[in-house]
Amino acid sequence: DTAVSQTPKYLVTQMGNDKSIKCEQNLGHDTMYWYKQDSKKFLKIMFSYNNKELIINETVPNRFSPKSPDKAHLNLHINSLELGDSAVYFCASSQSRGISSYNEQFFGPGTRLTVL
């Protein structure tokens, strides 16, 4: 009955490879996000989707491509992995509430990506 789940939890791969991280939420939320926590522990937004529409696309290399097949899923595909991509990636979801979005976001457990 996990609210926001991510797979895999750990991912170790070689430079140059392509990998995907999957995220699913069973909260019925309409908005999903990807955040990156780097080695300095900063949590930074990468993307957000509202009703499957891309809302936020921060300055992220175009090697990163999010895909939202439906409101409950937001996957992250990364091409040509680089050493600097090593980080923990968190998926999150929230429910917009009409005019005023409360923006309480629920996070998944994270995926630790290590690029060798």
Add this chain to the structure above:
Amino acid sequence: DQQVKQNSPSLSVQEGRISILNCDYTNSMFDYFLWYKKYPAEGPTFLISISSIKDKNEDGRFTVFLNKSAKHLSLHIVPSQPGDSAVYFCAASGDWAGTALIFGKGTTLSVSS
């Protein structure tokens, strides 16, 4: 340029005492402020939030205070318990669907028994 700052990387408190975690922000457009708690190898867990139209919000042992003129908020935990030991992140956001949370760097709270 950090828009949300938590200037204390760590805080140690004895069980039963009050823990006060501080957070400053620079962007006056922020409408909501949230506190998250994070254990190692887990995702951040929502703790408590406050709207910019309020100056205080309370939930059990947790109270968040907001001083808009000073662009400062604080989280009070009373009484502190050993299970409260975790990293606490302050976050701020605007008021529209899909807006990102802007996080501080976190404060590690250690509560000793």
